[in-house]
Amino acid sequence: MRNPWTRTGNYKTSYAQDTTIFATYSEQASLAVFLIGMLVLPQFLSRGDMQILDLILIYALAVLGLNIITGYAGLINIGHAAFLGVGAYTAALVAPYLPFWAVLPVSGLVAAAAGAVVGIPALRIKHLYLAIATLAFQLIFEWAVGHSPALEQGGAMAMPRVVFLGYKVGFKNHHYFWYYVTFVVLVVMAFGFRNLLRTRFGRSLVAVRDNDRAADAMGMDPGRTKVFAFALGAFYAGVAGALYAYWSRAVVIEDYSLMISIKFLAMAIVGGLGTLVGSFFGPAFLELLDINMETFSYWIKTIYNPPGVDVGSAIRPLAFGLAIVLFLIFEPRGLANWWRLLRSYFRNWPFKY
Amino acid sequence: MKNKWTLWALAAVLAMGFAAAEKVHIMWSGAITGPTSDAGKYYAQGIEDYCSWANDTGYVSGVEFVCETRDDQYNNANTLRNFEEAVDRGDPVFLGYSTGGTLQLKPLVQEVGLPFIPASYHIGNIDPPDNDYIFLPIASYSEQVIAVLEYIAKVSPGAKVAMAIHPSPFGRAPVEDAKKAAKDLGIEIVEVQEMAKGLDYTATLKRFENKGVEYIVYQNVAGPVANMIKDAKRLGLGIKHAGAHYAGGPDLLRLAGDAAEGFLWVTAYYMPHEDNAAARFVKELGAKYGRPADTIESVHYPSGMLAAAIAIEAIKEAKDAGKKISSESVYQALLKMNWPNKLAVGPVTYSKDDHVGVDQLRVLEAKNGTFVPVTEPFSSELFRKVHYGK
Numbered sequence: 001m002r003n004p005w006t007r008t009g010n011y012k013t014s015y016a017q018d019t020t021i022f023a024t025y026s027e028q029a030s031l032a033v034f035l036i037g038m039l040v041l042p043q044f045l046s047r048g049d050m051q052i053l054d055l056i057l058i059y060a061l062a063v064l065g066l067n068i069i070t071g072y073a074g075l076i077n078i079g080h081a082a083f084l085g086v087g088a089y090t091a092a093l094v095a096p097y098l099p100f101w102a103v104l105p106v107s108g109l110v111a112a113a114a115g116a117v118v119g120i121p122a123l124r125i126k127h128l129y130l131a132i133a134t135l136a137f138q139l140i141f142e143w144a145v146g147h148s149p150a151l152e153q154g155g156a157m158a159m160p161r162v163v164f165l166g167y168k169v170g171f172k173n174h175h176y177f178w179y180y181v182t183f184v185v186l187v188v189m190a191f192g193f194r195n196l197l198r199t200r201f202g203r204s205l206v207a208v209r210d211n212d213r214a215a216d217a218m219g220m221d222p223g224r225t226k227v228f229a230f231a232l233g234a235f236y237a238g239v240a241g242a243l244y245a246y247w248s249r250a251v252v253i254e255d256y257s258l259m260i261s262i263k264f265l266a267m268a269i270v271g272g273l274g275t276l277v278g279s280f281f282g283p284a285f286l287e288l289l290d291i292n293m294e295t296f297s298y299w300i301k302t303i304y305n306p307p308g309v310d311v312g313s314a315i316r317p318l319a320f321g322l323a324i325v326l327f328l329i330f331e332p333r334g335l336a337n338w339w340r341l342l343r344s345y346f347r348n349w350p351f352k353y
Numbered sequence: 354m355k356n357k358w359t360l361w362a363l364a365a366v367l368a369m370g371f372a373a374a375e376k377v378h379i380m381w382s383g384a385i386t387g388p389t390s391d392a393g394k395y396y397a398q399g400i401e402d403y404c405s406w407a408n409d410t411g412y413v414s415g416v417e418f419v420c421e422t423r424d425d426q427y428n429n430a431n432t433l434r435n436f437e438e439a440v441d442r443g444d445p446v447f448l449g450y451s452t453g454g455t456l457q458l459k460p461l462v463q464e465v466g467l468p469f470i471p472a473s474y475h476i477g478n479i480d481p482p483d484n485d486y487i488f489l490p491i492a493s494y495s496e497q498v499i500a501v502l503e504y505i506a507k508v509s510p511g512a513k514v515a516m517a518i519h520p521s522p523f524g525r526a527p528v529e530d531a532k533k534a535a536k537d538l539g540i541e542i543v544e545v546q547e548m549a550k551g552l553d554y555t556a557t558l559k560r561f562e563n564k565g566v567e568y569i570v571y572q573n574v575a576g577p578v579a580n581m582i583k584d585a586k587r588l589g590l591g592i593k594h595a596g597a598h599y600a601g602g603p604d605l606l607r608l609a610g611d612a613a614e615g616f617l618w619v620t621a622y623y624m625p626h627e628d629n630a631a632a633r634f635v636k637e638l639g640a641k642y643g644r645p646a647d648t649i650e651s652v653h654y655p656s657g658m659l660a661a662a663i664a665i666e667a668i669k670e671a672k673d674a675g676k677k678i679s680s681e682s683v684y685q686a687l688l689k690m691n692w693p694n695k696l697a698v699g700p701v702t703y704s705k706d707d708h709v710g711v712d713q714l715r716v717l718e719a720k721n722g723t724f725v726p727v728t729e730p731f732s733s734e735l736f737r738k739v740h741y742g743k
Contacts, residue, residue, distance in 0.1 A: 255457075
């Protein structure tokens, strides 16, 4: 007998049932509780905590985009921060003339256009060669911004203060306001991400990733699929870039450097490549790890600080590298796999399947 | 009798309360690890030691400084987090670091009105807009480069000069002002070359040679500069080298060795081997707080000290004026500051229209493995004309 609240067996009899987002009512209910929890969460957090939470959500949006390109389509992208940067600089240019809610999609679309251009080499090359092409885009982006007087040559472009429904966003409410904006955007775009695999295009992404010749033989267009993947992933990054620009109040080239691209890849790997929850877990894990290691390194300094060797300061970057290496060795499927195991543990015994 | 003891106890508690020093937090956010940490770690140590010295000597009566040096890893998001934490805590002043981090924070610094003293001497930090609360400890990179061009024009009239700059706002900032100044000085800037982390500059140097370049002026950090001057020595070129504050110093001597001989360096700080009160003070503090020789030798150590010293002096002046220590009172004290400090070659002076602390600079030359001054402290004659049109 099928219980609509728990998974006690596999009762799926059609493709539509197999692709359903929510298998049980309890999944729907837990998501509703989670969303309500996230909406009331700012009531319990300080302004400083909100700043960190905002950053995690913005990075999560960017990592969702990276997961479309690298996770779903299997195209290694070392220039994702540049897509973020395209969105941020677009936001800085158009923000004086448009309301913020219009700036976000415009930034995403410009980044998507850049993504489509970067995706063109994917028509002919793949694997390491494509990775180098994305690296080239990252370097071209940094060079172009650095030599554009209209973009302050990489110096700061201040973002205008936002007034929403007569509500002026200032220092005290800045992170609260952008939390809700980012949260709404993230929920909408995460649903888009989740639904992607239920579409023909989404399934093409995975098919092309697994074997592009076989996908071609089955009537898919691998080249167009790859270009679309870059464009869509860059759209996510562009929106994230615009949010980051508003969040940080100014656009500076250093925030969109190669190091940030590598950080996004690390987040995607630690979270779990090609997974929705991994896109949240990765940024949250690495950002919170960094903050906690910062506290830990100061503590180490107070108890052990030999002259000439700054052990405390060394621990922090070491932890970042170590986390990535350990995940690659012991859990290449990332935190998303732990989440999967945790969920399966709570399925009703003895009816687990 | 019981009431008498109660009164005594109350009086003792009150006395202890009055005697307890007021804790004043000063936070620095900079790179102790990551890019530019070769400068940042010494800068942080300078801040820590000056604060310790101020506490140990009771420099500001009734105040205990709690100085935190935060490693932001040259990541602007971390800098922003640290800055906002300082604002939330009610710190009266904040010590910054990188050019990018400072430029990004400018609108926020203006909004919250917290005085900000960066380690970046980028002129854009104190140019409008949003420039009311940012104070440079010493003259800007633009002024430093123009000062060294003035020196070059004096010793080699009509010289051909190339600029080798860092590919960032930090590197590019002085270029336009330098070009204008060169025109006035009758020297020619034949090329501006961006240089990052190259390991071989043969092609660039040979091109400079073909263009008849006599001097290369660097606005960069010591690492790439050392690579280029070593290549110039290897190629046997007769080109002379000169640079702004972060391009030279003992770090360059350590990295470039013999190749640094003759390097002209402009800065506002004294060298530890000099026989003066500033050098003695730096060495004394370094020894007192157990710093190794490379820390004491580094110019970034007194640079960090000066940033902390300016902040502490402003707090002292605010307190001496009978005001509550706050961002506003420290800001007002900074605007009136005219302090003959013991760390740099000139006094720290600020006003509403002047947010540069030490206006004077010296040109030093690398001779026998050490930098020796070849000029007295001077202010650039042309900088204000070319940058502000005054």
